[in-house]
Amino acid sequence: MSGKNHIALDLLGVVLIVFIAYLLQDFIIPLLFAIILSVLIYPIVQFFESRLCFNRIISITIAIIIFSAIIFLVFALISMQFEEIMSKSSKYYIQIKQKTIPLFAQMEHDLGVSSKDIVGNNKLEVKEIVKQNSNKIIPFLTKSGGVLSDFILSPLYMFLFLLYRNFLVSFIYKATSGFYNKAKTRQILSELYKVQQNYMLGLVSVMAIVGLLNSIGLLILGIEYPFFFGFLCSLLLLVPYIGIIIGSILPALIALATKDSYWYAVGVIGIFGFIQFIEGNFITPKITGNKVSLNAFASILSIVLFSMLWGIPGMILALPITASLKVVFDNTKNLKVIGFLLGEAKEKYFSSKAKYRLKIWNKIRLQK
Incomplete structure (x- = not known):
């Protein structure tokens, strides 16, 4: 063929x-x-x-x-x-x-x-x-x-x-015997389990931390129902990137209704946006580590595609499914390149032209 x-x-x-x-x-x-x-x-x-x-x-x-x-x-x-x-x-x-x-x-x-x-x-x-x-x-x-x-x-x-977990694992061994040996299948299943467990436990931990930070921010601004809105917004982290934006709208409206200045509503959105930045760049990477190693582009793209396919449930399932697919791709010879594309880009791929030119210049200078 x-x-x-x-x-x-x-x-x-x-x-x-x-x-x-x-x-x-x-x-x-x-x-x-x-x-x-x-x-x-x-x-x-x-x-x-x-x-x-x-x-x-x-x-x-x-x-x-x-x-x-x-x-x-x-x-x-x-x-x-x-x-x-x-x-x-x-x-x-x-x-x-x-x-x-x-x-x-x-x-x-x-x-x-x-x-x-x-x-x-x-x-x-x-x-x-x-x-x-x-x-x-x-x-x-x-x-x-x-x-x-x-x-x-x-x-x-x-x-x-x-x-029936043991029975289902035996079925997977038999079903994949033409592609992987038993040891390889066991390794993939172990990685899939770790990815899902790290994602779910990490998500629960991140929700608790973000909910507390949101609530403290709303308390400082004096917004009504601070803990309700703080933790409600953190629950919306189930919908990555978009959930916290949606969650900030309601407390911002409450701030607009109950406070004398428009700046309280702006402050709510600003605090939630800042916490979103902290969560995405420090909290989540620190808690989940490299176990769910998807780059931002792959994550956003998967959320968009799965939302088109299944709506809101698709947005929630997008990251765990994509992370699982990456494990399979990484352990399949012909699909490793797709796993590489989904993974986190290393620092060397973000090098600026100036750094690159400086590196070449230093090499030339040392040769002289």
């Missing part, structure tokens, strides 16, 4: 995989979440099995119950706090409108655009918006592949993955 035909078949295979991934997303997405979360709670299962000598089924059940209870508690606290904020939405709207009237008046004068064309005549009542869109929200929650169905299916898949 010629090289051109081989490339054409490879491209056709990629297109087919993407098409199947899109077509079966309602099945694949909860399955992938279950795999990643199974890696997260596996140490708990192992603790109950080895240290407390519990039966495997009992150990898995207890671990999933603990995990589900923590998730439920977090969402219950968010829901209660958000309900309180929603009850003040009309008050906040009036306060924001009073402070933005001068800005809109200036826009009317300079641009000839009516303020009614921008904000409309209706009151901003969050509860009314929810009621009006309930016919869209309920199907989204209950349809196949929706939030509630995923919430039910993922723990079930987690239970089965953890219960």
